[in-house]
Amino acid sequence: MSVPTSAGADTVSTGGPAGGSTGGSTDGSTGGPTGEPTGTPVPDAAVSVTVGEETVALSARVAALESALDEAGERLDPDASADARAAVTRLRERLALGVDHTVVALAGGTGSGKSSLFNRVSGLRFAEVGVRRPTSSQVTACVWGPGGAPVLDWLGVQPELRIQRESVLDGESEAPLRGLVLLDLPDHDSVEPAHREVVDRLLPQADLLVWVVDPQKYADEALHAGYLRSLAGQDTSMLVVLNQVDTVREGERAALVADVTRLLAEDGLPDVPVVAASAATDEGVPDLRAGLARVVAGRSLAARRAEQEVTAAARRLAEGVAGHEPAPAALATGPIVAALAEASGMDAVTDAVAAAVRGRGVRVPQIVPVHPDAVRLARGSWLAGATADLPERWAASVRERVASADALGRHVGYALGDVTVAVRRSRAAAVLVALAAVLGLAGLVVGGLGAGEIVGGAGVTGTLRLGGVLLALALACLLVGRAVRARAARRAAARVRDEGRAAIEEVARQDLVEPTAAVVAEHRRVRGLLDTARG
Structure with a gap:
C-alpha cells in the first residue's frame, strides 16, 4: 500500500472555528475492534500545546516579519503592510495552537464503515457506529500524545468527543503516530444539511483526507460530483479506503480496486492511492496505520500554510526594499x-x-x-x-x-x-x-x-x-x-x-x-x- 507522505488541501484557511458543532451521521457498519478502550477522554484544555521545532521556527519568522513592519513603518507599501499585519495576527493565533499536529480526517457516506475503521485504527471502542450516529453531526477525535486540546478547540470538536490514545500501557508502540489527530466526520451524504456543513468546514483543515467507501456505493455521484472532482490535482493530500472488502470474494477484489482507481482518474485524481481494507477483519489496517505514520513524520498542513503565508507576506514586503544599502x-x-x-x-x-x-x-x-x-x-x-x-x-x-x-x-x-x-x-x-x-x-x-x-x-x-x-x-x-x-x-x-x-x-x-x-x-x-x- 502507498500512502501520501505529504498532504494538505490547496484551499487555505487561516482561521478556525472556536466552538463545537451539533448534528449526526449514519454509519451502517456493525464491525468493530475487540477489547476495551485503553484511552481516556481528553478534557477541554487539559494539557498545554506541545511546541515542536516547526512551531518555534515559524514563530521566529513571524516575529521577524512583525519587527520588519514596526521598523519600516510607512516606508513599505501600505497595502502590503496592512495585509502582512493581518497575516501576523492570523499566524500568531494559529501558532499559539502549535503546528506540529497532523490532522487526518475520515470522511465517507452512510454505511461506509468509517467509524468502525476509526475504532480499528485507534485501537479503541470510542466512535459511535451503526444506528446511533444519525442522531448527531458531532465530530469524534482521537489524539496520539499530549497537546491536542487547543487544536481540537480550534477545529470545533466537543470535549466529550475527544480521546487521547497513548497511555503508559502502550509503551512506545504508538510512538510512530504521536502528534496525529484523527477525526471521524459526519456522513457527507446525510439528509441533514448540518452534517455536510460540518464536513465542508473541516475538510480544508486536514493534512490528509481519507475517503472511506464501500463496495456497494463507491461510485456514488454525491461523493464524486460533490467532492472528489472539485479536489482535482490534490492527489498527494488524499487516500481512498475501500472498506468492507471482507464482503467481497477475493477473486473480485482486484477488479473492484481497479474500478475505483478508474473513477478517481476520471475525477482528475489519477494518483490517489486506493487501499482495500476491512474494519471487521483488520485487513489492510496495519498498512493504513503505517501510511499514517509516514504522514505524521512529514510537515503538517498548518505548518505548510503558515510557512506559505509568512513567506508570501515577506516577499511582497521585500519589493519595497533594495537589495543592498548605499556604499x-x-x-x-x-x-x-x-x-x-x-x-x-x-x-x-x-x-x-x-x-x-x-x-x-x-x-x-x-x-x-x-x-x-x-x-x-x-x-x-x-x-x-x-x-x-x-x-x-x-x-x-x-x-x-x-x-x-x-x-x-x-x-x-x-x-x-x-x-x-x-x-x-x-x-x-x-x-x-x-x-x-x-x-x-x-x-x-x-x-x-x-x-x-x-x-x-x-x-x-x-x-x-x-x-x-x-x-x-x-x-x-x-x-x-x-x-x-x-x-x-x-x-x-x-x-x-x-x-x-x-x-x-x-x-x-x-x-x-x-x-x-x-x-x-x-x-x-x-x-x-x-x-x-x-x-
Missing part, C-alpha cells in the same frame, strides 16, 4: 563641503590671509554667509547621490529626516562665524629681515671704506673683504626671511581653510550624514528581518 562613499561629506566652502568665499579669504602674512598689505575679507541657492543646490546634489540606491519611500524618509536647506544654511553660517580670520606675521621673518637690513647697511659702510683704501693705492684689503661678507650675510638673511614668511603665510591660510572646512563638515555630518546613516541602518535591519521571515 559608504555615497555618504562622504567631501563634495558638499567643497561646494559650500566655495560658495562661502573660503578660498578668497585664505588667499587674502596668505598675502597679508607675506606683508603685501592686502585687506582680509570676512567669510560671508552661503547663498541659499547654493545651499539648496549642494544639499540636493548630495542627497541625490546618497539615496540613489534606496527605494523612493526610503529616499523620501531620508529627505524628511535631514535638515532643510534653510536650516543647513543657518547652521553653516553659524559655524563659519566662529572661524577665526586673523593675520599674524612671522616674528622670525621680521627679525631676519631686520637683521638683513643691518648687515646690508654695515656691509655697505665697510665696503665703502675698503673702496677708499683701493683708491689710496693700498689695493684690496681685509676691509673690502669684510664688507663683501656682510653683504652676503644680509642677502642670506633676506632670502631666509622671505622663505619663513611664505611658510607662515601658507600655514595661516591652511589654518583658516581647515578650520572653515571642519566647521562645514561638522554641520554636514550632523544635518545630513547622521540622519541618512540612521535611515540606511533601518533599511539594513528591515532587509535582514525580511530575509529571516522569508526563510
Whole structure:
C-alpha cells in the first residue's frame, strides 16, 4: 500500500472555528475492534500545546516579519503592510495552537464503515457506529500524545468527543503516530444539511483526507460530483479506503480496486492511492496505520500554510526594499563641503590671509554667509547621490529626516562665524629681515671704506673683504626671511581653510550624514528581518 507522505488541501484557511458543532451521521457498519478502550477522554484544555521545532521556527519568522513592519513603518507599501499585519495576527493565533499536529480526517457516506475503521485504527471502542450516529453531526477525535486540546478547540470538536490514545500501557508502540489527530466526520451524504456543513468546514483543515467507501456505493455521484472532482490535482493530500472488502470474494477484489482507481482518474485524481481494507477483519489496517505514520513524520498542513503565508507576506514586503544599502562613499561629506566652502568665499579669504602674512598689505575679507541657492543646490546634489540606491519611500524618509536647506544654511553660517580670520606675521621673518637690513647697511659702510683704501693705492684689503661678507650675510638673511614668511603665510591660510572646512563638515555630518546613516541602518535591519521571515 502507498500512502501520501505529504498532504494538505490547496484551499487555505487561516482561521478556525472556536466552538463545537451539533448534528449526526449514519454509519451502517456493525464491525468493530475487540477489547476495551485503553484511552481516556481528553478534557477541554487539559494539557498545554506541545511546541515542536516547526512551531518555534515559524514563530521566529513571524516575529521577524512583525519587527520588519514596526521598523519600516510607512516606508513599505501600505497595502502590503496592512495585509502582512493581518497575516501576523492570523499566524500568531494559529501558532499559539502549535503546528506540529497532523490532522487526518475520515470522511465517507452512510454505511461506509468509517467509524468502525476509526475504532480499528485507534485501537479503541470510542466512535459511535451503526444506528446511533444519525442522531448527531458531532465530530469524534482521537489524539496520539499530549497537546491536542487547543487544536481540537480550534477545529470545533466537543470535549466529550475527544480521546487521547497513548497511555503508559502502550509503551512506545504508538510512538510512530504521536502528534496525529484523527477525526471521524459526519456522513457527507446525510439528509441533514448540518452534517455536510460540518464536513465542508473541516475538510480544508486536514493534512490528509481519507475517503472511506464501500463496495456497494463507491461510485456514488454525491461523493464524486460533490467532492472528489472539485479536489482535482490534490492527489498527494488524499487516500481512498475501500472498506468492507471482507464482503467481497477475493477473486473480485482486484477488479473492484481497479474500478475505483478508474473513477478517481476520471475525477482528475489519477494518483490517489486506493487501499482495500476491512474494519471487521483488520485487513489492510496495519498498512493504513503505517501510511499514517509516514504522514505524521512529514510537515503538517498548518505548518505548510503558515510557512506559505509568512513567506508570501515577506516577499511582497521585500519589493519595497533594495537589495543592498548605499556604499559608504555615497555618504562622504567631501563634495558638499567643497561646494559650500566655495560658495562661502573660503578660498578668497585664505588667499587674502596668505598675502597679508607675506606683508603685501592686502585687506582680509570676512567669510560671508552661503547663498541659499547654493545651499539648496549642494544639499540636493548630495542627497541625490546618497539615496540613489534606496527605494523612493526610503529616499523620501531620508529627505524628511535631514535638515532643510534653510536650516543647513543657518547652521553653516553659524559655524563659519566662529572661524577665526586673523593675520599674524612671522616674528622670525621680521627679525631676519631686520637683521638683513643691518648687515646690508654695515656691509655697505665697510665696503665703502675698503673702496677708499683701493683708491689710496693700498689695493684690496681685509676691509673690502669684510664688507663683501656682510653683504652676503644680509642677502642670506633676506632670502631666509622671505622663505619663513611664505611658510607662515601658507600655514595661516591652511589654518583658516581647515578650520572653515571642519566647521562645514561638522554641520554636514550632523544635518545630513547622521540622519541618512540612521535611515540606511533601518533599511539594513528591515532587509535582514525580511530575509529571516522569508526563510
